[in-house]
Amino acid sequence: MPLSIQQQQQQQQQQQQQRQHQQHQQQQQQQQQERRQQQLSREADPRMAAIFSKVSEQYGELVNFIIRPPRDVYSDEELGPRLFTLGGRLYQRTDLELVNRREMRLQCSHYEPVLPPGKTQKLPCVVYLHGNCSSRLEAMSALPVLLPLNITVFAFDFSGSGRSDGPYISLGFRVDCLLREWRSEEGSILAL
CATH class of the missing domain: 4.10.270 (Myosin, subunit A)
Structure with missing residues (x-):
């Protein structure tokens, strides 16, 4: 059957x-x-x-x-002047401190053009992620390329790097938290 x-x-x-x-x-x-x-x-x-x-x-x-790589130790002078010219245009560096979800202070710098009083302009921004054993100083090499194109640059020391808090580096694992925090403070759209 x-x-x-x-x-x-x-x-x-x-x-x-x-x-x-x-x-x-x-x-x-x-x-x-x-x-x-x-x-x-x-x-x-x-x-x-x-x-x-x-x-x-x-x-x-x-x-x-x-x-836990050796920290890149640097001085304020190495970050460059707060106001500087590039190609005849005036730019500024704004240093700020953000606190991540692990309560660690991250040291940051935002490079952007100086606008006339009362004028605002939303510009694209590159968030520069430095390499291992480095710091936000690494972003200085990108400024002459990006700033003249009206692209601002946001650089920071990862936790465990440069002047930021933390015994370990995150290798970018929690960068999303930093971007979310900075975006909420700045209110601008980030382009990565």
Whole structure:
């Protein structure tokens, strides 16, 4: 007597479940064998334990170097004058401090053209994200390119970098919080 379609589907599902179960068991057995081999090799050669220990220690140092690099220390003078000219046009640097959600103070600078009294103008803004072991000073190289194009520049020290608070750098993980905070204070649209 032929099987109904429903019975065929049930049979196929059971076969598929059996295959998945077998694959899972094979994976577990393979992982157990690998763990046994690692343990045996460490026990068989005490030097391997020392090597594993040293590698682990060096890995920890590498991770620490990435998340706790040396801070870029700089003076106010290195940020340049608060008012400066570029291509015959007057610009200003406004320094400000934002507090992130982790209650860390982030040191920031906003570079923009000086407008005549009473005149306002919404301009696009590039938020400059400095590299590892660096600071907002890095953005200075972008000013001669962006400011003459009527693009303002917002630069900041990541937490754990430059003059900002924090023992670790975030590697940009929480930049969205900074942008949200600055945007709410400035009320302007940011272009990244």
